Amino acid sequence: MSQSVNAFLEAVAKRNANEPEFMQAVREVAETVIPFIEKNPKYQGKMLLERMVEPERVIMFRIAWIDDAGNTQVNRGFRIQMNSAIGPYKGGIRFHPSVNLSILKFLAFEQVFKNSLTTLPMGGGKGGSDFDPKGKSDNEIMKFCQAFMTELQRHIGADTDVPAGDIGVGGREVGYMFGQYKKLRNEFTGVLTGKGISFGGSLIRPEATGYGDVYFAQNMLATKGQSFEGKTVVVSGSGNVAQYAIEKATQLGGKVVTASDSSGYIYDADGITTEKLAYIMEIKNVRYGRINEYVAKYPNAKFVEGKRPWEVKCDIALPCATQNELNGEEAKMLIANGCICVAEGANMPSTPEAVETFIAAKILFAPGKASNAGGVATSGLEMSQNSLRLSWTREEVDQRLHKIMSDIHEACVKYGTEADGFVDYVKGANIAGFVKVADAMLAQGVV
Numbered sequence: 001m002s003q004s005v006n007a008f009l010e011a012v013a014k015r016n017a018n019e020p021e022f023m024q025a026v027r028e029v030a031e032t033v034i035p036f037i038e039k040n041p042k043y044q045g046k047m048l049l050e051r052m053v054e055p056e057r058v059i060m061f062r063i064a065w066i067d068d069a070g071n072t073q074v075n076r077g078f079r080i081q082m083n084s085a086i087g088p089y090k091g092g093i094r095f096h097p098s099v100n101l102s103i104l105k106f107l108a109f110e111q112v113f114k115n116s117l118t119t120l121p122m123g124g125g126k127g128g129s130d131f132d133p134k135g136k137s138d139n140e141i142m143k144f145c146q147a148f149m150t151e152l153q154r155h156i157g158a159d160t161d162v163p164a165g166d167i168g169v170g171g172r173e174v175g176y177m178f179g180q181y182k183k184l185r186n187e188f189t190g191v192l193t194g195k196g197i198s199f200g201g202s203l204i205r206p207e208a209t210g211y212g213d214v215y216f217a218q219n220m221l222a223t224k225g226q227s228f229e230g231k232t233v234v235v236s237g238s239g240n241v242a243q244y245a246i247e248k249a250t251q252l253g254g255k256v257v258t259a260s261d262s263s264g265y266i267y268d269a270d271g272i273t274t275e276k277l278a279y280i281m282e283i284k285n286v287r288y289g290r291i292n293e294y295v296a297k298y299p300n301a302k303f304v305e306g307k308r309p310w311e312v313k314c315d316i317a318l319p320c321a322t323q324n325e326l327n328g329e330e331a332k333m334l335i336a337n338g339c340i341c342v343a344e345g346a347n348m349p350s351t352p353e354a355v356e357t358f359i360a361a362k363i364l365f366a367p368g369k370a371s372n373a374g375g376v377a378t379s380g381l382e383m384s385q386n387s388l389r390l391s392w393t394r395e396e397v398d399q400r401l402h403k404i405m406s407d408i409h410e411a412c413v414k415y416g417t418e419a420d421g422f423v424d425y426v427k428g429a430n431i432a433g434f435v436k437v438a439d440a441m442l443a444q445g446v447v
């Protein structure tokens with residue numbers, strides 16, 4: 001690592017002690033963007049990256065609510081408004097007991113680059129709470145969402161900051177938060193995305209992150225004359241992103257053999273067909289159950305408790321669960337088993353050692369900020385439809401999503417192609433994402 005990158009990271013670490021996930025995300029960007037800045041005088045002397053690692057605003061608040069047993073509960077809420085140079089803050093809300101400042105700052109920082117890559121006018125933000133939705137009744141989920149929005153509503157707005165879902169926050173939670181915002185503010189605006197279709201949501205938004213991840217992998221595979229047809233695919237997670245990655249990979253002729261949750265993974269050598277995926281959706285979206293319930297219905301499959309699916313032989317891997325779920329050893333195992341393509345559906349699922357391993361082996365590797373950008377891009381399309389007070393068809397939204405994912409791929413190739421023709425998608429995504437935000441910051445002066 002160069003001296004300037006080292007010095008930069010030391011200074012950031014000093015100001016952000018005990019924030020390992022945030023430092024991990026900053027390091028990955030700094031290693032590729034600082035050498036680019038050093039070759040481009042236009043971006044020097046204005047502290048651009050130094051400004052980008054400093055959130056424009058961090059909001060932290062108490063959420064008090066009453067559970068079904070009549071007990072008072074207290075959680076912590078956050079919204080990180082990271083960068084608004086190219087548009088209103090935009091990014092999801094996460095409800096998970098692991099949520100803290102470090103995790104949300106890493107997600108908000110990644111979001112700035114990702115949103116820039118989509119080509120749409122969206123700044124970056126992220127929020128959430130350490131609230132654990134597991135085991136809560138529907139009434140408790142609604143009460144919590146209302147209490148969360150009672151505070152958050154004063155900080156957001158259709159032209160200020162537009163939240164959406166993330167881990168633990170899907171259509172149900174977005175609906176409850178939207179209802180509370182509308183009640184308190186007495187306005188019907190597109191203040192959240194991922195809304196229900198009957199109140200301003202966009203067709204394809206639920207599918208968009210998983211579909212977009214597969215479209216991006218399709219673009220990468222095409223550079224090698226390859227496709228999903230006949231390939232074995234390993235997917236982690238079984239939530240929103242994983243479900244639609246499985247659906248699209250299967251539609252394109254791939255055989256998806258795994259899905260997982262935090263308790264372990266299921267391996268189905270016959271492939272997760274459309275009918276079997278419908279069962280996963282019932283387990284996860286209707287009953288909020290566990291992935292091992294799959295083997296009770298499909299006994300040919302097995303459940304591997306407490307493990308992750310990267311030990312399964314595959315051609316393509318799609319990590320779609322959470323951060324740091326694929327380590328260096330697992331990356332080596334994937335490569336030794338013949339994996340040629342990894343497209344991250346989750347945010348930062350590969351550890352730095354895993355990323356290094358994929359790039360050293362020169363396989364097709366896409367970082368989440370490029371390959372999972374289809375979700376927020378379609379949120380951007382939802383905002384456009386809300387502003388127009390129109391709804392586009394499934395086909396129209398899917399067509400736009402396709403085009404956006406191809407354009408992101410092209411931008412990565414433009415900025416990430418090495419002298420020997422290898423495309424470093426990490427470098428490409430970071431530099432392409434940086435350039436648009438940096439140009440806007442330069443034009444707007446030091447603010």
Ligand SMILES: NC(=O)C1=CN([C@@H]2O[C@H](COP(=O)(O)OP(=O)(O)OC[C@H]3O[C@@H](n4cnc5c(N)ncnc54)[C@H](OP(=O)(O)O)[C@@H]3O)[C@@H](O)[C@H]2O)C=CC1
Binds near residue numbers: 170321
């Ligand atoms: N939803 C979206 O549009 C977008 C999401 N992403 C990213 O994709 C990833 C998945 O999000 P999404 O599908 O929406 O979330 P969901 O809540 O729908 O699903 C999350 C899945 O990941 C698993 N998971 C969560 N934490 C862990 C953990 N610590 N170890 C193992 N498994 C875990 C969950 O299992 P369990 O139920 O056991 O916790 C569940 O299967 C996240 O990284 C998110 O930031 C990125 C872009 C957009």
Ligand SMILES: O=C(O)CCC(=O)C(=O)O
Binds near residue numbers: 091162163372
């Ligand atoms: O759709 C959005 O606004 C948020 C998506 C998101 O949180 C993400 O891209 O990680």
